Amino acid sequence: xxxxxxxxxxxxxxxxxxxxxxxxxxxxxxxxxxxxxxxxxxxxxxxxxxxxxxxxxxxxxxxxxxxxxxxxxxxxxxxxxxxxxxxxxxxxxxxxxxxxxxxxxxxxxxxxxxxxxxxxxxxxxxxxxxxxxxxxxxxxxxxxxxxxxxxxxxxxxxxxxxxxxxxxxxxxxxxxxxxxxxxxxxxxxxxxxxxxxxxxxxxxxxxxxxxxxxxxxxxxxxxxxxxxxxxxxxxxxxxxxxxxxxxxxxxxxxxxxx
DNA sequence: ATGGCTACTCCTAGTAGA
Numbered sequence: 001x002x003x004x005x006x007x008x009x010x011x012x013x014x015x016x017x018x019x020x021x022x023x024x025x026x027x028x029x030x031x032x033x034x035x036x037x038x039x040x041x042x043x044x045x046x047x048x049x050x051x052x053x054x055x056x057x058x059x060x061x062x063x064x065x066x067x068x069x070x071x072x073x074x075x076x077x078x079x080x081x082x083x084x085x086x087x088x089x090x091x092x093x094x095x096x097x098x099x100x101x102x103x104x105x106x107x108x109x110x111x112x113x114x115x116x117x118x119x120x121x122x123x124x125x126x127x128x129x130x131x132x133x134x135x136x137x138x139x140x141x142x143x144x145x146x147x148x149x150x151x152x153x154x155x156x157x158x159x160x161x162x163x164x165x166x167x168x169x170x171x172x173x174x175x176x177x178x179x180x181x182x183x184x185x186x187x188x189x190x191x192x193x194x195x196x197x198x199x200x201x202x203x204x205x206x207x208x209x210x211x212x213x214x215x216x217x218x219x220x221x222x223x224x225x226x227x228x229x230x231x232x233x234x235x236x237x238x239x240x241x242x243x244x245x246x247x248x249x250x251x252x253x254x255x256x257x258x
Numbered sequence: 259a260t261g262g263c264t265a266c267t268c269c270t271a272g273t274a275g276a
Contacts, residue, residue: 009264009265009275010264010265010266012265013264013265034275036265036266060266060267061265061266061267061273061274062266062273062274062275108274108275108276109276110274110275110276146276148275148276158259161259165276166276167276200276202259202261202263202275202276203262203263203264203275204259204261204262204263204264205259205261205262205263206262207259207261207263210259212259214276216276243264245264246263246264246275246276
C-alpha cells in the first residue's frame with residue numbers, strides 16, 4: 001500500500017493539483033495538512049468521487065488536517081487530550097486497516113525564543129505524552145505530516161545558515177528525536193542517507209530553483225511497519241508548474257493491503 | 259537568505275507561513 005503526506009497550503013487553491021496527483025499516484029492513504037477550511041467547506045464530494053473516504057479536522061483560515069483513505073477509516077482522535085475547545089486543528093488520528101495513522105501539522109514556531117516557539121516545543125511535549133498514553137509502538141503506527149522540523153544538518157540546504165534557527169534548532173531536533181525514541185523510524189532514512197532531499201522550498205527568491213530547501217515533512221513508522229517499508233519517495237515535481245504548494249508530497253510504499 | 263511569494267481575511271492591509 002502507498003501512504004502519503006502532503007501539506008497542500010489551502011485545499012481550495014490546491015484541489016485541481018491534488019485531484020490530478022491522486023489520479024496519477026493512486027495512494028491508499030493520504031494525510032493532508034493546512035487545508036485551511038472548516039469541515040463543512042472541505043471538498044468532500046470531489047475526493048469521494050475518486051474513491052476516497054474523507055476524515056477532516058478542519059479550521060477556517062489556518063491549520064486544518066484531513067485523512068483520505070481507500071479503505072474505511074475509524075476515527076481515533078481529532079485533537080490532543082489537553083487541547084481546549086478552540087485549539088488549533090493540528091492532529092487527526094485514524095485506524096485504516098491494521099494501521100494507526102497519526103496525521104500531524106506541527107506548529108511553525110516563527111522565531112527561536114518567541115511565544116510561538118515556546119508553544120511549538122510544548123505542543124511536541126504534549127504530542128509525545130499523547131503517544132505514550134494512547135498508542136502502542138509495538139503495533140503498526142505511522143506518524144505522518146508537516147512536522148516543521150529539519151531533524152539533522154543533512155536535511156537543510158545550508159547547515160551553517162540554518163544553525164540554531166527555527167526548524168533546525170537543537171530543542172526542536174530533540175523533540176523530533178523524542179518521537180523516534182518512542183519507537184518510530186524516519187522512513188525516508190531507511191532507504192536514503194544522502195543530503196539534499198527536501199520537501200519544502202520558500203516561495204520567495206526562486207528558492208526552489210536555487211535548491212534552497214528543507215526536509216520538514218516526514219513519515220515515521222513503528223518497527224513492524226518499517227520492516228515492510230520498501231520505498232519512500234519525495235514527489236519533487238509537485239513543486240513545479242502553476243500554483244504549487246510550497247511543500248511536496250512524501251509517499252511510502254508499505255507491505256500489506258490498501 | 260532576514261526576503262524577491264502565496265493565501266488567508268469582517269478583503270485592497272495586515273497576518274501567517276517556514
